[in-house]
Amino acid sequence: MRYIPHTPEDIRQMLEAIGVGSVEELFSTVPASVRLDRSLELPGPFSEAELLREVRKLSQANAGLDHYSSFLGGGAYNHFIPAVVDHLVSRSEFYTAYTPYQPEISQGTLQMIFEYQTLICQLTGMEVANASMYDGATACAEAVLMAVRSTRKKRVLLSAGLHPEWRQTVETYCRYLELDLETVAVDASGATDAAALAGALGKDVACVVAGYPNFFGVIENLEALFALAAEAGALSVAAVQEPVALGLLRSPGELGADIVVGEGQSFGIPVSYGGPGLGFFASKQKLMRTLPGRLVGRTQDLDGKPGFVLTLATREQHIRREKATSNICSNQGLCALMAAIYLCLVGKRGLRDLAQQNLAKARYAREQLCALPGVTPAHSALTFNEFVLNVPGDLDALLERLAAEGILGGIHLKRFDAAMEGQLLVCVTEQNSREEIDALVRAIAGGVK
Amino acid sequence: MDFPNHLFYTEEHEWISIEADVATVGITDFAQDSLGDVVFVELPExxxxxxxxxxxxxxESVKAVSDIYSPLSGEVLEINEELPDTPELVNSSPYEDxxxxxxxxxxxxxxxxxxDVEAYKAFVEQQ
Amino acid sequence: MTTVARGLIQEEKLIFEHSDPGRRGFDLPPLDVPEAKLPEEFVREEIPGFPEVSEVDVVRHFTRLSTWNYGVDGGFYPLGSCTMKYNPKINELLCRLPGFAHIHPYAPEALSQGALELMYRLQQALGEISGFPAVTLQPAAGAHGELAGILMIRAWHEAKGKARRKVLIPDTAHGTNPATAAMCGYEVVPVASDADGILKAETVRALMDEDVAALMMTNPNTLGLFESDVKEICDIVHEKGGMVYADGANLNALMGIARPGDMGIDVMHFNLHKTFSTPHGGGGPGSGPVGVTAELAPFLPVPLVVSEQGRYRLESDLPQSIGRMKAFYGHFGVLVRAYAYICTLGPQGLRHASEMAVLAANYVRARLEGAYHLPYTGRSMHEVVFSDRDLAGGCATLDVAKSLIDRGFHPPTIYFPLVVRGALMIEPTETESKEVLDEFCDAMLEIARQAAEDPRQLKDAPVRAKVRRLDEAAAARKPVLRWTPES
Known part of the structure; x- marks a missing residue:
């Protein structure tokens, strides 16, 4: 076995040093009654060549985005990833290291996270950010728990425009905490209904959570929603599922958010069938001590030289145990690194240009598609790089036909809610050329008739 | 370790000084020493x-956190406003500043x- | 002095301090559709201080940062309970294949058959290794798996109409265990392990009542000892209508030797980033699949991968499910690596890996016993816990750890488990050769000698790393958690 170096002679010497006659003796405390009395039934062992052949075959049975023209979004986005990102994250000093518990030999990871925290603060308009969470959905759930913790209130208002899988994740996390999770409807524009929110708010509300952009691609009027929340004494949570939008849109911080969470996969992380991604989590300074997850801070060493450490650890499970702010004990270190590298490369101008291209391409596609007979926009509000269309006829059959032509045409929203039968969520990024968009329009025209 | 004679103590390692019907409360030298460098103090309103x-x-210290238990019942008249900004005072001057x-x-x-001080010293001995 | 490191350390500023207005590290193709504008009130101002750097700046910056890190590829990393084994390179290549890295979670199932088949095969393999009939791959890390597991236990109790209030957790447990129980609305009851570090059946019997929903245990426990009463303990908990959760952090001691499912455990999470060789990534991403008994299977999170007539699909229709743990289906990229690892080793190889992991830990123990205090003397499994009790010169565990750094080794886990004062928890793993183990043991013995002869040297360590000991108290008193243009 090429990963295990021990020769029979090594084993003999080690057993001798231990003072036992066989490896078997080392397992003397495992009672016979719980021993496995047969071999495991598993595939392998495979040589490297065999394994590559076998696993590559599996990979080829998937619709790789290199072979398809894709208009799929819904929380996982196809953005261009510069070659530098994978090159740098492949440095094994980064990917084979553990959590930076020994700061003297982890300054690379620690400084990187400090930079990542800064970038997230800059994007979201917040004052503090943690070292990351599992994904946008779990970060959203943790934001709700944090709001409940710091306000000591029990009602939570979730916009119906929040990603349905994020909402479900919030529900799972809150299942046994005796909280009231309520939904605030979206209006015909596709944005959260401010009047409905005003009606639902009260002194007993811990927080209001709204997508930005929301699940339908709509750019919510956070300022109005969050002003209502603040008036009622509730915290405001912005949930960002497509953070490229933050290159262009006013930051949630400017609009009154107390907590901003989101999914960072768009920043240089491959879609990879939905994971691993990157949950980012930022807040106002006043909430710092109730943040979940790890934080990196700047300090000095014995010689006065600047350096970085994990800090404010008393919030965490290994110290506070059942009173911790969360049970999380990892972060998405490598994914945070990808995002940091990506954001540094893209930079101030690049991020603005990128967001502009996404906006322009999506608007072009929306206009072209809505010119087709029978196809109408489902919502009237401004959208970023995704939008929902009402498509007449059998939408599943249409999508199947598009796939046969090499086009992944969008997400039929029926999969989340039967009431959304016939509604198609289309995502257009900088990766979709005009040619591809025109081909999509032609293909749908062929099927809509 | 220093345990002033004029103070009262608890098994939760608080000290108490009584003047008329007002009790002043802090944590003992033993408590600050076992916590290590104190980095954060949260007090009631x-x-x-x-x-x-x-x-x-x-x-809180860097790697430990401890609740402060009230040794007595009553209303909070005053808190030490200095402590949140300079928690290191707990290490340098547990009984005064x-x-x-x-x-x-x-x-x-x-x-x-x-x-009393003797009973507390005996208690600390066993720790 | 035994040392395996000496080198050039380059200084490097924050990336923000490299910024120069107008520099770019990224280009886009020309816009091929008409420009679009948003109304001004929607648009943000330029972000002050956001980086403006070239591609070369970025490459040099992060390359330099990387050289300040210590990774498994660079040297021995005996962190107890973390299983820092070698991360195979073929697995990195496989998870980057375009048909894995660039597939969308909402692509039609008919066009995702390879991904679903791989997940299905991994579910089956993990089930076989652990002895559980059903496995979910959704949880993103071990603690996330714990949360899924305890939620399932609670859902099961509630379905039977008997909500219980308490969870028993041994004093040797990871902090995640009590934190998880609290997130599920349970009260934590600590359970003391015996003087020999083992959880005794009679201790559990005395605490177990009909208000206890579950016992959470780790086997082997965090002292590296096999919980030999496990079967009896499970029976006691089951008799009173409770469930037993196992933290799978230490599964690397048992592959092919004994299966938690056969011990009476009801739920267990796997740490693919420990036992199954996927990289720790400087903190993540991990992956924490969960295996359960048939009794608990209806409560698994959705979606699950199922197989029907040679086709694979995602099943979301589980009426009793606890719901969804995260968006999409788990850390797929990590699952590919773990599957590749299992296939590479095969059934005999996995067993051999566990045997060699246990051999290595016992070898390190044999070499260090005597020089370091061994508080629990039962047979060690894959890790061994020493303490600083017998160190001379007033030296402590922290000094030993920092001195190891100067000698080119990553320190063991320190000050955990909490039941050992000044704990040094060493887990060598099976992928380290006898030569490496000897170098490490030599360094440890030398440190123990130095504590007696020249303790100052230990207390000053490290002196050869990028930085010396850092002021953690200052970091926590006045937290600086980000750069600002003024700072």
Missing amino acids: VGSQVESGKPFGVV AWMVKIKLASKDELGDLL
Whole structure:
């Protein structure tokens, strides 16, 4: 076995040093009654060549985005990833290291996270950010728990425009905490209904959570929603599922958010069938001590030289145990690194240009598609790089036909809610050329008739 | 380790000094020493009610966190406003500069439950 | 002095301090559709201080940062309870294949058959290794798996109409265990392990009542000892209508030797980033699949991968499910690596890996016993816990750890488990050769000698790393958690 170096002679010497006659003796405390009395039934062992052949075959049975023209979004986005990102994250000093518990030999990871925290603060308009969470959905759930913790209130208002899988994740996390999770409807524009929110708010509300952009691609009027929340004494949570939008849109911080969470996969992380991604989590300074997850801070060493450490650890499970702010004990270190590298490369101008291209391409596609007979926009509000269309006829059959032509045409929203039968969520990024968009329009025209 | 004679103590390692019906409370030299470098102190709000044996605040070092239990019941008259900004006072001056709260006692009956310096020293010995 | 490191350390500023207005590290193709504008009130101002750097700046910056890190590829990393084994390179290549890295979670199932088949095969393999009939791959890390597991236990109790209030957790447990129980609305009851570090059946019997929903245990426990009463303990908990959760952090001691499912455990999470060789990534991403008994299977999170007539699909219709743990289906990229690892080793190889992991830990123990205090003397499994009790010169565990750094080794886990004062928890793993183990043991012995002869040297360590000991108290008193243009 090429990963295990021990020769029979090594084993003999080690057993001798231990003072036992066989490896078997080392397992003397495992009672016979719980021993496995047969071999495991598993595939392998495979040589490297065999394994590559076998696993590559599996990979080829998937619709790789290199072979398809894709208009799929819904929380996982196809953005261009510069070659530098994978090159740098492949440095094994980064990917084979553990959590930076020994700061003297982890300054690379620690400084990187400090930079990542800064970038997230800059994007979201917040004052503090943690070292990351599992994904946008779990970060959203943790934001709700944090709001409940710091306000000591029990009602939570979730916009119906929040990603349905994020909402479900919030529900799972809150299942046994005796909280009231309520939904605030979206209006015909596709944005959260401010009047409905005003009606639902009260002194007993811990927080209001709204997508930005929301699940339908709509750019919510956070300022109005969050002003209502603040008036009622509730915290405001912005949930960002497509953070490229933050290159262009006013930051949630400017609009009154107390907590901003989101999914960072768009920043240089491959879609990879939905994971691993990157949950980012930022807040106002006043909430710092109730943040979940790890934080990196700047300090000095014995010689006065600047350096970085994990800090404010008393919030965490290994110290506070059942009173911790969360049970999380990892972060998405490598994914945070990808995002940091990506954001540094893209930079101030690049991020603005990128967001502009996404906006322009999506608007072009929306206009072209809505010119087709029978196809109408489902919502009237401004959208970023995704939008929902009402498509007449059998939408599943249409999508199947598009796939046969090499086009992944969008997400039929029926999969989340039967009431959304016939509604198609289309995502257009900088990766979709005009040619591809025109081909999509032609293909749908062929099927809509 | 220093345990002034004129103070009362608890098994939760708080010290108490009594003047008329007002108790001043802090944590002992032993407590600060076992915590290590104190980095954060959270105190109750002035005007709030505290109850004997219930936590009213938190003191944190880099790698430990400890609730501060109220030794007596009553109303918080005053808190040490310096501490949140300079928590290191708990290490450097636990009995003077790092007093934490002043409590107006609800009743003097609970005073009998406190330890005198000898009893506290004996308790610390066993730790 | 035994040392395996000495080198050039380059200084490097924050990336923000490299910024120069107008520099770019990224280009886009020309816009091929008409420009679009948003109304001004929607648009943000330029972000002050956001980086403006070239591609070369970025490459040099992060390359330099990387050289300040210590990774498994660079040297021995005996962190107890973390299983820092070698991360195979073929697995990195496989998870980057375009048909894995660039597939969308909402692509039609008919066009995702390879991904679903791989997940299905991994579910089956993990089930076989652990002895559980059903496995979910959704949880993103071990603690996330714990949360899924305890939620399932609670859902099961509630379905039977008997909500219980308490969870028993041994004093040797990871902090995640009590934190998880609290997130599920349970009260934590600590359970003391015996003087020999083992959880005794009679201790559990005395605490177990009909208000206890579950016992959470780790086997082997965090002292590296096999919980030999496990079967009896499970029976006791089951008799009173409770469930037993196992933290799978230490599964690397048992592959092919004994299966938690056969011990009476009801739920267990796997740490693919420990036992199954996927990289720790400087903190993540991990992956924490969960295996359960048939009794608990209806409560698994959705979606699950199922197989029907040679086709694979995602099943979301589980009426009793606890719901969804995260968006999409788990850390797929990590699952590919773990599957590749299992296939590479095969059934005999996995067993051999566990045997060699246990051999290595016992070898390190044999070499260090005597020089370091061994508080629990039962047979060690894959890790061994020493303490600083017998160190001379007033030296402590922290000094030993920092001195190891100067000698080119990553320190063991320190000050955990909490039941050992000044704990040094060493887990060598099976992928380290006898030569490496000897170098490490030599360094440890030398440190123990130095504690007696020249303790100052230990207390000053490290002196050869990028930085010396850092002021953690200052970091926590006045937290600086980000750069600002003024700072």
